[in-house]
Amino acid sequence: MIISGRVVWKRAPAPREAVLDAREAMRRAANYYEERAETAPAEAAAMLLAQAMMARDPLLLQRIDELTGAGLPPDRAIAEAAASLVAAASPGVGSQGAASAVAAGEGAVNLDVRDVVDRAIAFAGGLAPPAPPNPGYPHVLVAQSLSAADMLDIDRTTVVGIVTVEGGPTSHAAILARSFAIPAIIGYPESHALKEGELVHIEVPPAPTRDTATVSRRVPLLANISSAADAALAATVADGVGLLRTEFLHPSLDYAPLIAAFDGKPVIIRALDLSEGDRDGDPLGVRGLRYLRAHPDLLDAQLAAIARLGRPVSVMAPMVSTVDDARWFAARARAHGLADVGVMIEVPAAALCADEILAVVDFASIGTNDLVQFTLAASREAAALASYQDASHPAVLRLIEMTIAAGKRCGKPVSVCGEAAADPAFAATLIGLGASSLSLAPAAIPLVRNIIS
C-alpha cells in the first residue's frame, strides 16, 4: 500500500517575552499533562503522567529557582536548568552544549524532557502549548519529533502519514501512531530536507502473514459512527455501519441522513445509551438498557423512528446484564416491527450467559471498552489504572471467545465493536476467534483492512 500526501511541518513557535514566572510556567505544564491524561487512551495517559512528574521534578525546580535568582529570564532558566541536570548525568556533554540541545531540539536529550521544556517555555511566553498544524486537508505531518501530547492533538481524519526526524520504534510517536493505525516513519534523519507543501509517498510494507486459514475468510469491516462527518468518511471505507451511537444525536430521531450512503449494506443502530442524571453518570448505575427500562416512552419513540426509516436495519440495546433485559428489549423492538434485534455484550454476566441471551435475540455485538472496564474492575476514567485497560487480557479474551462460541452453537452472528478492533493485531485475533464482523472508527478501517486481507 502506498500513502501519498502533501508535507505539512510542525515548527516550534517563535520565542516570546515571558509573561509568567518560571515556577508558574512549570506548574501550568504539569497541570496540562495531568488534565490531558484524564481523557487520553490508556497507553498515552501513562506517558503524560510521567511527563507531569518531569514538570514537578524537585531538583529541576530547585535549579530553576537558582537560575532565576541569578537573573536569568524564565525561558532560559527552564532550558538551562534541564540542561544542567542532563549534563550532570551524562559526563562528556558540557552544560553549554546540553543547553542549546534542549532549547534547539537537537541531540540525544530525552524527547519527553524536551517536550516538557518546550511547553513550559510556551506557557511562560503566554502562548498556547504548541500543537500540530491542521491545514484541513489530507496531509503527511512532518516534525523534528512528536510527543504523546502532540499525537493526541493531531486530527486523525486528515493526517494520512507521519514522518519525524528523531525517535525510534519505541518512542511515543511510534507507539501511538501504531495504535491510531496511522502509517509512520519515526526517526528518519533525512526527512529534515522535506519541503513544506511537497508531495511525498510512503510505502507501507505488507504486514507479516498470519495464520492464513483464519484470515482468508472475508470479514466485513463496519464503522462506528455518531455524526454526519463520521458517516461521510465511513461511506468511502466501510462495509456498513456496525454501531450508530444515537445518544450524540439525541433528542433528534432523524437517522436517515447518517445511513443514506449505506443502502443495501448492514446498519446496526444502538438504542440510547444514557445515564440517569447526566451523560457521564456512574458506569455501574442506571444507564444503557437500565435507563431505557426506566423510561420506556423514550425507547418507544426511538424504535418507532427507526421502524419509519423504511429499510432493513438492525437495532441493539446497550449495557444488557441479564436474559430478562434481553427479552424485554427484544419484545419491545419486535412490537415495532423490527426484525433483527440484538444486544451489546459488555457486562461479564452477559458474556457468561451468552447462550441463554442469544436464545432470545437475533445477534450480539461485543463492546470491548466496557467489557474490559467491568472485567478488570478498573474505571476507564482513572488515569492511574490505565495499564488495566487491556482488551487482550486473558480474562477478556476468554469472555470474547465464549460469546463467539455461543453464537456459533446457535447460528447467530457475534460481532465486535470498540476501540480495540482498531488495532490491526487485535483485529486479526478477533477474526481468528471467529467474530462475524468488526466495527471500528472509520479512520482506522483502511489500515486494518490492508493488514487482515
Place this chain on the structure above:
Amino acid sequence: MGIRAAISKAGLHARPAAVFVKAVLDSGATVHVGRRDGAPVDARSIVSVLALDIQPGERLVLTGGDEELLDRLAALLEADQ
C-alpha cells in the same frame, strides 16, 4: 545507608522511570542511582534519571535509604514492566 546492585530489565525510559522515581519520592529517603562506572544521580529527579539513558538489561548501583527500601527498588527495576 545501604548499597545495592540491580539490573534494569526494561531500561529507564519514561514510564518505568516514573514508577521508579515515584517509589523513591514516596519513601521520603535520599537515594542515588547510577552505572557502576559512572557518576550517580539523585533518584528523586526523573529528569536526571532519564538523562542516564539506561537501556534494558543494564546493571545499576543504588545507594542510600534503608535495606528494605533498596530491596523494593531493586525488585521494581528487575520487574518486567
